[in-house]
Amino acid sequence: MAERSTRNKEPRELTVSDLQVLTPNMLRISLTGADLQDFPEGQESGYVKLMLEENGEIALRTYTIREFDFDAKVLHLDFMLHADGGPASAWAMDAEVGSKVSVVGPGAKKLVDFGADWFLIAGDMTALPAVSVNIEQLPENARGYVAIEVISEEDIQELPVPEGVEIHWVVNPHSERKRFPLLEKVKEFDFLEGKPSMWIAAEFHTSRAIRRYLKLEKGVQRDEIYASSYWHLGLSDDQHKVAKQSDKD
Numbered sequence: 001m002a003e004r005s006t007r008n009k010e011p012r013e014l015t016v017s018d019l020q021v022l023t024p025n026m027l028r029i030s031l032t033g034a035d036l037q038d039f040p041e042g043q044e045s046g047y048v049k050l051m052l053e054e055n056g057e058i059a060l061r062t063y064t065i066r067e068f069d070f071d072a073k074v075l076h077l078d079f080m081l082h083a084d085g086g087p088a089s090a091w092a093m094d095a096e097v098g099s100k101v102s103v104v105g106p107g108a109k110k111l112v113d114f115g116a117d118w119f120l121i122a123g124d125m126t127a128l129p130a131v132s133v134n135i136e137q138l139p140e141n142a143r144g145y146v147a148i149e150v151i152s153e154e155d156i157q158e159l160p161v162p163e164g165v166e167i168h169w170v171v172n173p174h175s176e177r178k179r180f181p182l183l184e185k186v187k188e189f190d191f192l193e194g195k196p197s198m199w200i201a202a203e204f205h206t207s208r209a210i211r212r213y214l215k216l217e218k219g220v221q222r223d224e225i226y227a228s229s230y231w232h233l234g235l236s237d238d239q240h241k242v243a244k245q246s247d248k249d
């Protein structure tokens with residue numbers, strides 16, 4: 001156990017083996033390398049931290065394990081591309097087969113409680129990889145709702161859901177601090193019978209607005225919801241972590 005947790009913190013040096021444009025603003029980058037030999041199986045929805053260089057220092061950026069092909073030892077990450085000069089997005093935009101990157105991880109999986117009576121999953125494009133993994137693992141008889149915010153119609157992906165689950169796409173080209181179309185969509189959902197499992201991940205303000213609505217207005221209990229902020233409008237991820245902590249406090 002101790003050995004594994006140490007290994008999770010050691011950088012793994014990887015090489016880009018493939019790039020696939022999934023939609024205009026989403027790029028899948030596949031990584032390989034001898035350092036994946038002992039990367040554990042079944043960690044999809046967990047994350048790795050990319051070690052990137054920014055102004056001569058190491059910047060860590062978090063990306064979801066969309067898929068790990070255990071036999072071929074290939075790690076697939078989906079990058080939402082944004083032109084704000086962040087080191088991760090910039091690295092992804094410039095990446096080509098043969099590009100190098102070091103990652104640490106894997107970190108904890110982010111899954112709904114599959115034993116719940118019904119599900120509510122909401123996220124933006126940064127959460128789409130994790131949302132996709134969650135959907136793939138839902139039981140066949142699952143009931144509930146999925147809401148996903150994308151930048152454009154063309155960013156909508158084909159995601160098969162169980163028959164009892166409704167999937168809704170919300171197109172929002174500009175994130176804002178005051179207007180939350182993803183929250184408006186979530187407000188349309190009628191709560192179902194029984195114990196829910198809710199999963200929310202998006203931009204800081206959107207995620208906080210949805211979490212507050214569900215907890216304060218709908219009485220959702222702490223153990224029924226995972227709500228996380230995956231990025232912060234106008235802040236780099238390092239500044240975002242500080243904002244996240246003070247919000248928690």
Ligand SMILES: Cc1cc2nc3c(=O)[nH]c(=O)nc-3n(C[C@H](O)[C@H](O)[C@H](O)COP(=O)(O)OP(=O)(O)OC[C@H]3O[C@@H](n4cnc5c(N)ncnc54)[C@H](O)[C@@H]3O)c2cc1C
Nearest residue numbers: 064080082084086087088089126231232233234235236237
């Ligand atoms: C657990 C977890 C899993 C994540 N998984 C993924 C994933 O699989 N795929 C993915 O794309 N992202 C994912 N993210 C989000 C990603 O880590 C952040 O978007 C990160 O800030 C990107 O780093 P950067 O270097 O590109 O930009 P930063 O240096 O952090 O920020 C630079 C500027 O870009 C802006 N910015 C950052 N992200 C976005 C964005 N998505 N859209 C518009 N503007 C942005 C910031 O507000 C800032 O102004 C995840 C985050 C967490 C916490």
